[in-house]
Amino acid sequence: MNKLRNYLLLGMITCGALTFSSCSKEDPVPEKDQEEVGKTSLLLQEVAWDGDFRTGHSHAIDGAVIDTIDFDEQGNAPVGFHLHLHTGHSYKLTLIARDYAGREIQQTFLDRADIHQAVILGAPTGVLDYTYGDDQVGVTGYLHVVKGASTFTLQYLMRHLNPGVKAGVTADDWNNTNYQSKLAGATDLDLKFELHPVE
């Protein structure tokens, strides 16, 4: 029995020593990061609007220029950027977001429409209206300039909603300043630029 005991002990120590000397970490693998957001842009192009701002629809205007706003690493528009939009006009507002590798990812917001919705803040009361152009997400939408105002900072927030929250949110919440409570969750995008509605 003593022999058996010694063999077992020897085996135990050998196993321990071997495993101790044969394990090391794996080389780290760079991830294709799906959560990081890289360079982001907003595109504005004038459209013709038919109907009211909730149920109406748009028509493209031939030759309408596209204003592109490229945001920096902190979500700010270029220094000195100042956009003029005209009262009584409507503009198609389109989001282009890229991942760490520069690939467009805005479709991922639409794929999960149940937990995403954009809010647009900063405009004085009654100056702007907005119509979601997709499944109440805001990757595509229409910005309506209702009346003139002095320059303000427009904030585009793509909210990442907690489970069950979207069911209690409507299209009328497009500019809800209580978004932290009404659209409870986190923020996926926080973009800011100066807007001046002019006659």
Add this chain to the structure above:
Amino acid sequence: MSISKQLPLFCLLTYAVSVQAQVGRGDTIRLRDVEVSGKMPVKTGTATAMSLSNEQLEQTRGASLAGALSVLPGLSILKTGHSIEKPVINGMHSNRVLILNNGVRQEGQQWGTEHAPEVDAYVAKELVVIKGAEGVRYGADALGGVILVKPAPLSEQGKLKGEVYLTGATNGRSGNVALMLQGNVRGIGWRAQGSFKKAGNIKTADYYLGNTGVNESNFSGALKYRSFDLYYSHFSTELGILHSAHIGTIEDIAARIAHGRPFEAYGFTYDITPPRQQVTHDLAKLTWKTDKLEIQYAFQRNHRQEFDLRRSAGNDARAMMDLVLSTQTIDATYHIRHSNYLKGTWGLNGMLQVNNNTPGTGTTPLIPNFDSYTFGAYAVERFVKERYELEAGIRYDLKYFDAAGYRYDYTKFNDNGGFDLNLFTDTRQFHNVSGALGAVLHLNNKMELRSNIGLAWRAPGANELYSDGLHHGAAIYEIGNPDMKSEQGYKWVNSLSYSSNKLQLHLDIYAHYISNYIYAQPTPDTVRRTVRGTFPIFIYQQTDAAFTGVDFGGSYRFLPAFTYTANAAMIRSREYLPYIPADRFDHGIQWDYRQCYIKFEHRYVARQKRYKPNTDYAAPPTAYHLFEAVAAVKYKSVSISLSVDNLTNRLYKDYMDRFRYYAHEMGRNFTLRIHYTF
């Protein structure tokens, strides 16, 4: 009422003896079972130690390890919501508290405050807490203390024995089942044990906390043959993280704090959805033990997966963090007897850890892959006389750390409009000499004075060294420091205990100095602005910290059937540090009648006033009172108890809950426990 209720230095041993006697031919007189109770000191040298009594152990069945230990003076809980609880010893937690799970140092991802220890509390037949800085005997990380989770010894007899625990609670509609069988076949002792838990959303006094369910299943097996012990345990849990905790930006945090409770309304469900954690922990050990020499090899594998709400469809089933930590330890202990009074314990410890991130998470890991090699050697000598004991120990540890991972450069876009991902590698080496001195003076057969001063240390963890990114699970931006030094803690604990038939008293007075104390400082005035918004920053910092404190426990049987018990704990730090427990006072009165008892308890937790404005997102919550009651009855082999926590259904917050900013604690909860032994 157990007379050992407030006796931290003793555990209660209970066993039943059946006696049969034959009187005359064919006449059998069966005597009733005789229950003999005894007390045995917790054998931890000169360090101050305490353990849960059998009654306390029974009354905390179904609770987490931290929850069970919190009935002891000086022990509290660091919570992340209701489902994640970590034990706190005199203000120390996580990497500063060492857990020995059946003799093996528990190695999970304990660096995270939202990572609960992966220990099945049903395994324990004895839970012991050593409050000293026991770095000499147990190695690195034992700065705050050591928790010993001890199963019952394996059966020496062939008779099959077993236990069944059934626990049900109203809040969370939770159910626990635990089974244990043990016996001995041809000299081989064996035990098989398993436990299962299911709980749904818990409710505060006013509202449900969404996504706070837990599913847990654990099992273990043990074999003993002569000098050999073989043990294996598997722990598996899936737990939800409060939906309302899924926030990120400063604006969201400010709005939630102002509101003081979740914006979302949820009902009851057992469903667990992201954010959630799924953790398995396997532990296997083989021990060879004689009177003089003990050799133990252990292997642990900790697999932690954390899931969060993703942007992409169908990806919620993929973990955002997927870590596999493998740990191998080998320990050799030699007991030497120099003379009748002088005994020594010499030992060697080796530990190898390999941490790997499982590729394919679609997120850049917060923690790098790493190897960690630790070697330690120690000697403890103990001089024991009838009236006093003296102890001295010394230890040397060496740790080598080799890490590699990727880190984003968030400062500028690259040519593609994304961020560069850069490889970083680093090696660090830490070494330390620890020491301990202790003495016990037996003043008389009722009173004992104990003093122990110990030096313990710990090397900084991978997160404290290398974090630099968004911790998706916690929605905070963490920044580590690769140049961090190791912590060194000096803890001096003085204890006075008195024990008579009617009166039990225990007093601990301690002073704890930690040089290079590492802590994550929330910086409300400093934020990280990203394209995803503005995030709070937690920066790992070091300072020299000093703590002093008093723990008191006592019980007095003022009438034959009535006993009053009281516990109190106070801790003071030289300067403000986050998550130091507030003053606490528990007391209760118990009425015993034969094998039944009824107990009422009151707990007062003061407001944490040692708080520096503008160093946290919100001031500590107000003080609170809680009332609890329990009624228990024992009949033969069956024990039944009914308890109610938060009797008045108070809506309250606790400073030690990391979700206190935006959620309250659990409301009233009735728990029924049934324990059957055979």
